[in-house]
Amino acid sequence: MISGFLAGCIGALAMNIIDWIGYLAGFHQEQLLDWSGVLIYGSVPSGFAETLFAQLAQISFGGFIGITFYGFFLKWLKGNHFVKGWIYGILSWFFIYAFSMLFDKPEMNFHAFPAAFSHFLSASVYGIVMSLALRWLEQKADTKV
Numbered sequence: 001m002i003s004g005f006l007a008g009c010i011g012a013l014a015m016n017i018i019d020w021i022g023y024l025a026g027f028h029q030e031q032l033l034d035w036s037g038v039l040i041y042g043s044v045p046s047g048f049a050e051t052l053f054a055q056l057a058q059i060s061f062g063g064f065i066g067i068t069f070y071g072f073f074l075k076w077l078k079g080n081h082f083v084k085g086w087i088y089g090i091l092s093w094f095f096i097y098a099f100s101m102l103f104d105k106p107e108m109n110f111h112a113f114p115a116a117f118s119h120f121l122s123a124s125v126y127g128i129v130m131s132l133a134l135r136w137l138e139q140k141a142d143t144k145v
Contacts, residue, residue: 001067003137008066011089011130012059015122022122028115032122033058035096065092066130073134081131089127093119 019032037045037054045054069088073081097111097119111119 001070003134003141004067004070005063006066007130007134007137008063008069009059010133011066011126012062014129015062015126016055016059018122018125019118022114022118028112028118030111030115032119035100036061062126062130066134069130070134073131081135082128085127085129085131086124087127089123089125089130090120092127093123
C-alpha cells in the first residue's frame with residue numbers, strides 16, 4: 001500500500017511538471033491544481049499559500065489513485081506495466097472529468113481543447129511513471145527480503 005501511494009505521488013509529480021510547462025508556456029490556462037482548489041476552497045486558488053496547498057492536495061490525490069492501482073495491479077494484472085499504467089492514467093483522467101460534469105462544478109465544466117489535451121498528456125505521463133515507479137519500488141522491496 002505504501003508503495004502504491006509513493007508511486008502515485010511520483011507519477012503525480014511527473015504529471016504536474018507537464019501541466020506546469022503547458023501553463024507557463026501559455027498553452028492552456030486551466031491547471032490540474034485548480035481542480036483540487038475548487039474542491040477545497042470552492043474556487044480556483046488565489047495566492048501562493050492557496051496554490052501550494054492545492055498542489056500538495058492534488059499530488060496526495062495522485063498518491064491515493066496509486067493505492068487503488070497498486071491493489072488492482074497486484075491482484076489482476078501481471079506484466080506489461082507500461083501499457084496498463086497508461087490505460088489506468090487515461091481512465092482516471094476521463095472519470096475525473098466526468099465527475100466534474102456529474103456534480104455540476106461550474107468552474108470545471110468547460111475545458112478548452114488545449115487544456116483537455118494537456119491534461120490527457122499529463123494523465124498519460126502519470127499512468128506510465130506511476131506504473132514504472134511501482135514496479136521499481138516492488139523490485140527494490142523484493143531484493144531487501
